[in-house]
Amino acid sequence: MAVKNMSTKTYFLGLILFLSAIMMFVFKLEIPFVDPKILYLLATALAGYHVIGEGLVLTYQDSVKQKKFVPNIHILMSLGAIGAILIGNFEEAALLILIFAGAHFLEEYAEGKSQREIKSLLEMNPTKARIIDDQGNINEVDVEKVKVGDQIQVQNGGQVPIDGMIITGVAAIDESAINGESIPREKTVGDPVYAGTINGNDSFIMEATKTSDQTVFSKILQLVDQSQNNLSKTATKIKRIEPIYVKIVLLLFPIVMLLGSLIFHWTLGTAVYRGIVFLISASPCALAASAVPATLSAISNLAKHGVLFKGGSFLSNISDLKAVAFDKTGTLTNGKPVVTDFFIEDDFDKDTLTDIVVSMEKQTNHPLASAIVANFPEAKTLDLTVETQVGKGVFAKYQGDEYLIAKPSAFENVQQSITNQQSYLSDQGKTVVFIAKNAEVIGMIALMDTPNENAKPTIDYLNQQGINTVMITGDSKQTGEAIGHEIGLNEVVTEVLPEDKVNIINDLKTEYNMCGMVGDGVNDAPALVNSNIGVAMGEGTDVAIDVADVVLMKNDLSKFVYSHKISKRLNKVVWQNIIFSMLIVTLLVVLNFFSITDIGLGVIAHEGSTLLVILNGLRLLH
Template sequence: MKIKNITTKSYFLGLFLFLLGLTLFLSGANLPIFIKVLYLLATILSGYHVMIEGFSLTVTETKARKKFSPNIHLLMSLAAVGAILIGKFSEAALLILIFAGAHFLEEYAEGKSKREITKLLEMNPDNARIIHPDGSIEEVSVETVQVGDTLQVQNGAQIPIDGNILSGIASIDESAINGESIPREKTTGDPVFAGTINGNDSFTMTATKTSDNTVFSKILSLVDQSQNNLSKTATKIKKIEPIYVTTVLILFPLVILSGAAAFGWSFSTSIYRGIVFLISASPCALAASAVPATLSAISNLAKNGVLFKGGSFLSNLADLKAVAFDKTGTLTKGKPEVTDFIVADDINKDDLIDIVSSIEDQTNHPLAAAIVNHFDQAKKLDIKVETKIGTGVIGQLGDDEYLIAKPKAFSSVDDQFTLQQKELAKEGKTVVFVAKNQRVVALLALMDTPNSAAQPTIDYLNHEGIDTVMITGDSKQTGEAIGHNLGIKKVITEVLPEDKVKVVNDLESKSLMTGMVGDGVNDAPALVNADVGIAMGEGTDVAIDVADVVLMKNDLNKFVTSHRVSKRLNKIVWQNITFSMAVVTLLVVLNFFGLTDIGIGVVAHEGSTLLVILNGLRLLRG
């Protein structure tokens, strides 16, 4: 930081000396030597760091790569030295001042993208209020909190650790975790996350993780990783830069020699035009075409609850040709829900709801909770309940016996219910019958229903010409029914967990850039093998750890947003590359016709670099 401050002060001192020399020159002062000294000092003070960086980095990179690896700073340094040698002191100073000034602005612009992401670090919790067994409260470092500790979270405070609410009601701002701006109401038993902000009420909580395993700590880890992973285009540009600069240096003496031979220039004019060529052909704008834009896109998505582990994965997203989806918890809610309740005409529906809900409330099979939650307004009746394994649940109410069981438990069923059961099964629904005194009087249909974002996500991908595949362990009938309703192009059913990798590999073997979206431990191998693995943020830790992209809120709409941002990123990067090379070509051509000079070349060249960076920073916006 101290060195940076010295460099900045030195730059402004150089700028002052240049302006003083320019003022003396324009006023007609007869001090040519003094004015040249001012320009020379301005060049050295404002650009010594550029020259040092140009030569030292060239030496370092050449040693590391074991081949000549020059950089843009070296080109500008040679151009400035050349201008001084031919007596163009003012233009040498102008060149360095504009280049160094533009360099500072570039660093600020690139840093803005990084700051947008890394400001999350400022939100990392430091302290926690631990409640000891004797009731006393002590403020401790969050790193000392252990699983099972009881903590107090005051109103307006930051939640220090992941855990569950023990007592109290809270309105919590979770935007740091999932990008959701609306606070969420939470009460006893609900999970809370480190880094989120409590509202106006205090509560107590139990820690369920240590500080290094919280969701927020994983976000910070992903953020740090993302800034060090460039996109494919940015990586290629970085590799091409020394080759490009070497080519310009080779062409430099050829330009000087051809000037006299082809254009009849004098030796001094040839040298001058060669220096302008060095400036014009410098790939500053090209070098800045991808990195600021990529960091801006990653920053934008991070603020909205989508974390990329690197720019390359964001860039790849736009090239996807196939996306495989796990069904449960990804396309669906992951929990069965009652979709149909059909009752015989001679039965009172409301009374039967009370009976069914009261029976299921006393059982623990997977469908019971779905039924009770669906009929949450039902009256609770005093019913004696017995569970018979392999048969179903029996409830006794007065003289009447009720049986809730799957269709195979019944030998005689009215045609009305048999036909409806078959139709509902075709839709992928699980059907249970309700019998009163051995007569089937109602049926319940349940299904793991698609989440609200599944349909629009599949519609979007189909519209983009991307193949959609659903992988599920469900039966053929159930899986195909759900896939058909969502509009998925291909459904692969009865898949064992270990076979999901094979599905992804088969897609990739067809030369398709493939994505995999999942949330479970059994999805992890497929997420690793896919070109882009996308994990649902509320899924398992394993899936999140191995994926390339994490949707912090289980919202597939964010996947669509990410794909759109990826397409926009690639478009902007290629706009930048095309524009930067067009400016270079134009300046080089104008130089050969004698229509530009060092000043014009520097302004046009560095101006194009700033425009390229600003174009990339547009991706910081939503």
């Protein structure tokens, strides 16, 4: 930072000396012992010593380190300034350096904006926690010292320091840092809370369930940091060809002077000057800035919206997907069954039967019991003695009658109207349980793990983009195809064992070349790893999140659509930048041959194009 401040100060001192020399020339001022040429030289040295240092010194150091000539972009500007001085163009040397160094500061500021957006996220990492000891005293400690099981007080307006669970109190918590959702979520006893989120107006006590290095937020920071060091393919290629490009420009330098002398009859002085203008015009600064600022801006944008990419290459490639495979449970569906249908024969009191069914299910640990109870919040709780018999169902007696809730196969001689209704519901992929009174089936409840609200819009978007959509599930053919048909999937593969998912992904890769996988469970991890781009749902298992290339911090498939759109925009912006930067270089080189441009105009056009390229990339922040 001190070096940067010093270079800024010397830059402005050089600018003052340059303007002073201009004033002396314009107003024909004569100051004893002050020569405008000396002022120009001092202005060049003070404003551009860091530019020339990077050009000459770093080229030397990199060349020695790699044992081959490795020039950088700054060497072209450095040679241009030195050449202008050698042929007596002191004022143009100073102008070149002043414009280049000034633009360089602006470029660093603009390029740093996307990184500052990311750093603002990193600065949200909690540092302190208020631990409650065995005597009830509160001690503020570094968050790294928090252990699993510690009780922590979170004050109103305070930051949650660690992942955990509320054990006392109620809170409205802003979780935008975790999932991009701006509306605070109501939390109470038993609900999970996450490090880095912000508490509302009420304090609460929580119990730590993870250490500071295991929290969701710490994983976000790790992914964001990782993504900055993993550039897109285009950015990596540009970085790799940069020294090759500079070498070609240096080799063309004498050829340009020779051709100019032969074709345009340049004098030696003109040839050298035009060669210097060529070095400046052909410098690939704008090309070098075409991809990195845009990629960092896109990654920052997505991070703020709760989508984390483990590298720019994955973000760049997601728009190239030709097929996407989805897990069903917890990815395309909500992950837990809900009651979809409740059918009772007309001869029976529906309200009373509802009270009986809910009272029975409240006393069982049947997998579907909680869904049934949750669907009838107004039901009364009756005093029943309930007996669960494995493989048969749930029994209870009420007012002299015996009631049974069981799967359809447990019954014989069922009325045709009941059987028809059951077949209709089963064809829709729903799980049906019968309700019997005194051994007679009088009704049924149908349940289903329903598609989440963003599943169909996501599939519709991908289908519109010409991307093949596939669901891979271990569920029955009937259930899987019912879900697939409802949300519009192109293909449904059912009754798949976890180890077979990888084979399906390999087949899709062979057929479509670029295949993505979206899942949330441990059994999805091998498929996520094997796909070209693995996408994990943020509320899924740690294993799935660890192996995936992309994490949707909230189980919101619309974020996948948003990522695809940003990826398309990123690739479009990068190619805009590359084409624009090379057109400017070509134009300046052509104008130079016809002696239409000079050093000043060349460097203004050159640096202006670089700034425009960076600013175009920064549009991806929004």
